[in-house]
Amino acid sequence: MKRSALLCALLLAGCASTSHQVKVPMPIECRVDEPARPAMPSDALTPGVALDRFVAVLTAEIEIREGYEGELLAALRSCTAPLVAQ
DSSP: OHHHHHHHHHHHHHHHHSOOOOOOOOOOOOOOOOOOOOOOGGGGOOTTOOHHHHHHHHHHHHHHHHHHHHHHHHHHHHHHSOOOOO
């Protein structure tokens, strides 16, 4: 009986000396500034504007929106990217 108790104690002591590292994801605050929404050219259009002017303004607005979406996507990716262990 003493022998098995001693054997269990030795086995448990061996387990206690082994270190285990557990990696648990921890939520952290995202500290990225939200990009400012640019002024859209179509906001300044008045009713009755010529069709060619209307198309030119909307074409320019597409470029502005794509740039803004790129900034939003970059901010989102920096918040969702995995952290690098240091």
